[in-house]
Amino acid sequence: MKKLFHLKIGDFAPSQSSRTLSQEGFLLCVGAKLAKAPQVRNYYPEEFGGIEGFKEGFAFGVYTSAEELFSKATIASAEGKDATNSHPPGNQVNAATWQGYSIGGLTNVREEDGYLVGDLLIKDKNAIEQIQTNEKIELSLGYAADLIIETGMAPDGTPYHAVFKNIQVNHVALVHYGRCGGDCRVGDHNPNPEKTMKIIVDGIPFDVADNEALAAALKKEQDQLANLKAAKLKIGDQEFSIATELDAVQAVADQMVTSNKQMAEKIPELEANQATPxxxxxxxxxxxxxxxxxxxxxxxxxxxxxxxxxxxxxxxxxxxxxxxxxxxxxxxxxxxxxxxxxxxxxxxxxxxxxTMNPANQLFQPTSTPTHVGDENKNTQPKLEKWQQPLSP
Known part of the structure; x- marks a missing residue:
């Protein structure tokens, strides 16, 4: 029984000393651990399109022997293969699709101390950032293999129900979770990882177990919060830091509200004073x-x-x-x-x-004597004038 499928063996989390940035900005990861053997890993029947005699939703053990993983044929099949960011459709890279999915390549594949290791050269900028920030630090081998249904016991005493034979590596994918365990540094994808995952939100750690969607959502929220804290708010000619200057922003906003209210109150007066034709x-x-x-x-x-x-x-x-x-x-x-x-x-x-100003008349004499020349016609002494009869 031969199936095309992808396996994610361990965590891609090489030490900082194994990561080197080239002058071109490429990331070289030397000695990344791809898989280990002998090992039994758990899978579900539905991952293989269903297996007769195995119930969906119930995991069963699949054994990979050291002889199979470290065979010359397996190592040769992995040499020079493409690295991808997540698995491509159909879990296969070929001549028609590699340009759309390749982010780098795998070389110098070898066995070291019970591990299949290789050197990865990652060229894609986004993938490099995900690795360097530990956002996405595991690898998954995409390959074809024969799935042989047989029961047995691994050297460490773990029972199994099937074995992998004739492994042919197609590509190496950068993924989130691994199936092999923490000692493997380049992952084997586990749709139901047993390990837990901690996310830190606003300084508080949360254990999201195997919920990859929740982990991704929380990280997105955390990134948005960090961006918000780093953001600047410009009001007019003034610029404020949202994280540290909220009081100042509130003061400016309050002043704007007050000014707007005052302007609204003046509108009727302005309209009344508006110069109409x-x-x-x-x-x-x-x-x-x-x-x-x-x-x-x-x-x-x-x-x-x-x-x-x-x-x-x-x-x-x-x-x-x-x-x-x-x-x-x-x-x-x-x-x-x-x-x-x-x-x-x-x-x-x-x-x-x-007209004659009536106010001025109050300060004018009631009559003005008439004089002709220098002669004074009124020769009667003033003392006797009172004796003259009044004119009718």
Missing amino acids: EKLEAMAADRAVVIQDAKKLDPNIKTDGCTCEQIKREVIKAKAGDALVTAVLGGVAVGDAAVDRIDTAFRALAATTG
């Missing part, structure tokens, strides 16, 4: 009347470039000695007088233009 026409008509009245009161008054209030103040200043002005302003200087006082005084002056 009708208001402009009325203002022009009022200005024309002011200029007309000002010219009547003072023909030499300057009106160009002056506001109506300025024109009124100049007119009143020219009439500062007028009794009416004094009465309205109450003795306050023209420059210090309130706008309503200036308006009242100007209107009063305009209303009395061309």
